[in-house]
Amino acid sequence: MVTGLGMITSLGRAVEENWQNALNGTSGVKRLSDPEAVHSAVQAAGEVREQDWQAVRNELKDYALREGERRTLFALWATQCALEDARLPADYGKRERYGVVLAAGAGINRLEDIHRWIRSDLRFDFSRFGRECREVRPESIMRNNSQRPAALIAQRHGLYGINQTVTSACASATQAVGLGFRAIQRGDADLVAVGGADSMINPIGLVFFVLLGAASTSSDRPENLCRPFDRKRSGLVMGEGAAVAILEEESQARGRGAEIYAEVAGYGSSLDACQVTAPHPQGLGAEQAMRSALADSGLAESGLDYINAHGTGTKLNDAAETLAIKNVFGRHAFRMAINSSKSLIGHLLAASGGPEFVYTVLSVRGDEVHPTINLANPDPKCDLDYVPNVKRKMTVRAALTNSFGFGGQNASVIIKKYAKE
Numbered sequence: 001m002v003t004g005l006g007m008i009t010s011l012g013r014a015v016e017e018n019w020q021n022a023l024n025g026t027s028g029v030k031r032l033s034d035p036e037a038v039h040s041a042v043q044a045a046g047e048v049r050e051q052d053w054q055a056v057r058n059e060l061k062d063y064a065l066r067e068g069e070r071r072t073l074f075a076l077w078a079t080q081c082a083l084e085d086a087r088l089p090a091d092y093g094k095r096e097r098y099g100v101v102l103a104a105g106a107g108i109n110r111l112e113d114i115h116r117w118i119r120s121d122l123r124f125d126f127s128r129f130g131r132e133c134r135e136v137r138p139e140s141i142m143r144n145n146s147q148r149p150a151a152l153i154a155q156r157h158g159l160y161g162i163n164q165t166v167t168s169a170c171a172s173a174t175q176a177v178g179l180g181f182r183a184i185q186r187g188d189a190d191l192v193a194v195g196g197a198d199s200m201i202n203p204i205g206l207v208f209f210v211l212l213g214a215a216s217t218s219s220d221r222p223e224n225l226c227r228p229f230d231r232k233r234s235g236l237v238m239g240e241g242a243a244v245a246i247l248e249e250e251s252q253a254r255g256r257g258a259e260i261y262a263e264v265a266g267y268g269s270s271l272d273a274c275q276v277t278a279p280h281p282q283g284l285g286a287e288q289a290m291r292s293a294l295a296d297s298g299l300a301e302s303g304l305d306y307i308n309a310h311g312t313g314t315k316l317n318d319a320a321e322t323l324a325i326k327n328v329f330g331r332h333a334f335r336m337a338i339n340s341s342k343s344l345i346g347h348l349l350a351a352s353g354g355p356e357f358v359y360t361v362l363s364v365r366g367d368e369v370h371p372t373i374n375l376a377n378p379d380p381k382c383d384l385d386y387v388p389n390v391k392r393k394m395t396v397r398a399a400l401t402n403s404f405g406f407g408g409q410n411a412s413v414i415i416k417k418y419a420k421e
Contacts, residue, residue: 002261004086004246006078010046022370027223044222046239046346069139074242075149075197086246099162101180102150103172103196105350107141169405173353178267196351197242227374228311228340229382239346243354268292272408283324289410297414306399308360311340319381353403360401
């Protein structure tokens, strides 16, 4: 059962603010705030607003001074909000049966931490580095690796059970949700904080996707830059932030009178085994993940009303995902609502499945689906109903959320309405 939600993205630092902005079709993609970005091939991203970043730093002062790394603070903030939303008393339950499964990016390589130890002959000065290594910036990967957020969350909130970090590219957060769901399903945990956090809006993070040929380098207006399923889509637009959900075993949730948003019903994952930077052209891996999630849920294809798609806005992904959806759902695919949250907040990379899971839960709970914005030029290869530009009120009995990552990692999770017996 989903009993708590927390998030921070370019649309805000509270779930309700995010949700209302998403329903209104508000774009969180803006021109990069760093003045030096004028020299970058990438000119826009879904950055967390400065006032929201400062609010997080003020709330988490000790961690801000000690850690400094954006991804880590985003994760701590989202988890704190999710636990508050779940109204879980700090001393409730067996804390050794409460855990964390969090997706996180690999961390930041700071150019400053490399440049300062380069000698005049352009070789790295290992001796000097050895003497001065304590001066490495706190947000560097050398101090703040991918498992750091999950460890700090467990320490801060007394979640002493399973503790896992998932770093499998863009599928990470949805895999984290699925693994937390499995832990509860197997009886290994009573409560798990799941989701993801990432921030790669830095020189090395930005250039990585430019070199892969995946990032949009268009000079169009920032708010119109991310165009999933559109014929004129130009590539992914990076975002940052975090989202965490509290998954709880049903009898415990009901026993303490928790509000239940929805029920996680199924999980599936797969590997394309095709190419590192491209999905299988027929979407076979994506198809397998969705079929596995459906089989796990016990629902028929016709029982789903909505899909929150991976929808990156890249030429290859959108067409392959559309084909995979049609292969799984057949004629019913044309009766389903499909959208892309990335059109609003950008691609949060390892964390991307976190906000998308939260939005999907809210759609199932509230029977409302946010739009895919910037969809003005239909692509004949993308011929499904992508809820273009305007939100939709509709019955959502159950929904699927997809995340497909570089390296061929795929994950799908099914959420359905909670029916109290």
